[in-house]
Amino acid sequence: MTTISIFGVGLIGGSLALCFKGKPGLRVIGHSNNPDSAAKYLKRNVVDHATTSMKEAAEAADVIFLCVPVGNLEPYLRELSAMNLKPGCIITDVGSTKHSIASTARTISLGGSYFIGGHPMAGSERSGVEAASSHLFENAFYVLTPDPNVPEEVYDTLSRLLKHTKAQIVRVDSQQHDDIVGAISHLPHVIAVALVNQISAYNESDPLYKNLAAGGFRDITRIASSDPYIWRDILINNKEVMLKLLQDWNSEIAEFMELLVRNDGDGIVNRFAKAGEFRSQLPERRKGVITALYDLYVDVPDHPGIIGRITTELGNRKINLSNIQIIESREDVPGILRLSFRNEREMELADGALTELGFSVHY
Numbered sequence: 001m002t003t004i005s006i007f008g009v010g011l012i013g014g015s016l017a018l019c020f021k022g023k024p025g026l027r028v029i030g031h032s033n034n035p036d037s038a039a040k041y042l043k044r045n046v047v048d049h050a051t052t053s054m055k056e057a058a059e060a061a062d063v064i065f066l067c068v069p070v071g072n073l074e075p076y077l078r079e080l081s082a083m084n085l086k087p088g089c090i091i092t093d094v095g096s097t098k099h100s101i102a103s104t105a106r107t108i109s110l111g112g113s114y115f116i117g118g119h120p121m122a123g124s125e126r127s128g129v130e131a132a133s134s135h136l137f138e139n140a141f142y143v144l145t146p147d148p149n150v151p152e153e154v155y156d157t158l159s160r161l162l163k164h165t166k167a168q169i170v171r172v173d174s175q176q177h178d179d180i181v182g183a184i185s186h187l188p189h190v191i192a193v194a195l196v197n198q199i200s201a202y203n204e205s206d207p208l209y210k211n212l213a214a215g216g217f218r219d220i221t222r223i224a225s226s227d228p229y230i231w232r233d234i235l236i237n238n239k240e241v242m243l244k245l246l247q248d249w250n251s252e253i254a255e256f257m258e259l260l261v262r263n264d265g266d267g268i269v270n271r272f273a274k275a276g277e278f279r280s281q282l283p284e285r286r287k288g289v290i291t292a293l294y295d296l297y298v299d300v301p302d303h304p305g306i307i308g309r310i311t312t313e314l315g316n317r318k319i320n321l322s323n324i325q326i327i328e329s330r331e332d333v334p335g336i337l338r339l340s341f342r343n344e345r346e347m348e349l350a351d352g353a354l355t356e357l358g359f360s361v362h363y
């Protein structure tokens with residue numbers, strides 16, 4: 001029996017737990033400092049056993065997943081290094097940055113245990129165990145950043161275990177990881193937040209901004225709703241990389257301003273054409289990099305009754321919804337329903353069915 005202990009059973013830790021729980025030969029323990037959270041993990045049936053004792057979870061484990069915010073990863077690793085871990089125990093993490101934890105792991109003595117940094121390139125703007133899903137990592141890349149002194153068979157053991165996530169494992173140097181993920185994940189989060197805050201300030205003097213915000217604004221800003229504390233830790237941890245990326249971003253924007261000042265239409269066309277060409281080469285709807293779920297947006301004139309109608313219509317057609325959310329909190333104004341699906345096919349079936357029923361559906 002392989003015992004897996006997960007510290008921090010939130011979106012990512014909970015999704016991993018769901019990938020492992022119930023699989024032959026695996027037992028999953030969830031740890032939280034908070035007794036209510038530990039009780040919730042059990043109640044939601046995400047783990048086999050839950051505890052508030054770090055020592056109990058750590059010392060029972062063959063494999064430890066650290067799934068807490070980036071700022072807590074290194075303190076957790078230090079605490080683990082002082083415990084009586086099983087010989088050969090593999091410690092891994094899921095943090096969105098990899099270089100500083102890899103450096104820390106190199107400087108502390110882990111006895112007979114091994115550390116291999118990890119980062120599943122899948123997620124969402126939601127957080128907590130409530131948002132966990134066993135499908136989260138399917139088809140996504142899962143980065144591992146082993147130090148050269150980690151034996152190959154230890155790396156293979158972790159890779160084999162991670163097959164339960166149905167993700168594609170990829171080995172990357174930790175600094176290269178932070179450079180690339182800074183650009184394709186951390187920078188977009190900063191831009192989305194800055195953009196939403198810019199528009200929110202205009203909206204203070206004219207609420208029409210919010211009402212007219214349509215597909216383009218929604219597409220580029222979903223990730224602005226991500227957890228502020230998770231992102232505080234990521235950005236501060238990857239500060240050097242971020243400052244350089246933001247400098248480059250400022251230059252890009254300054255060049256756009258120049259094109260406008262010069263009325264350089266050809267320059268603008270070239271920019272869009274070049275961007276479109278690169279974007280068309282991105283892997284099709286691979287989960288994780290910005291698009292985590294297959295989302296449709298449906299305009300709803302009023303809310304009461306409409307959710308029931310939509311879920312019934314989709315249910316009658318055997319189309320499975322993974323989530324449904326009203327993106328307008330007031331009941332008396334028109335709103336938008338966000339419908340999430342687990343795969344492209346179900347999303348497209350839902351699009352066809354709802355359009356046929358007269359709903360206004362967009363991506």
Ligand SMILES: NC(=O)c1ccc[n+]([C@@H]2O[C@H](COP(=O)([O-])OP(=O)(O)OC[C@H]3O[C@@H](n4cnc5c(N)ncnc54)[C@H](O)[C@@H]3O)[C@@H](O)[C@H]2O)c1
Pocket residue numbers: 007008009010011012013032033037067068069070072094095096097119120121122123124125126127128129227230234
């Ligand atoms: N959200 C994403 O899209 C995503 C994707 C890949 C990796 N990650 C990384 O995964 C890790 C967890 O992120 P998440 O999105 O699952 O967040 P989450 O908020 O859903 O879960 C975080 C978990 O850590 C616990 N926690 C929070 N603060 C803590 C503290 N101070 N001490 C101990 N435990 C604490 C919470 O109770 C929760 O169980 C982070 O390191 C993040 O960088 C996130």
Ligand SMILES: O=C(O)C(=O)C[C@]1(C(=O)O)C=C[C@@H](O)C=C1
Pocket residue numbers: 095096120121122123124125126184185186223226288289290291292
């Ligand atoms: O899809 C999202 O909501 C995400 O933010 C997922 C995302 C990303 O930027 O792609 C965010 C952080 C991660 O560390 C990995 C994946």
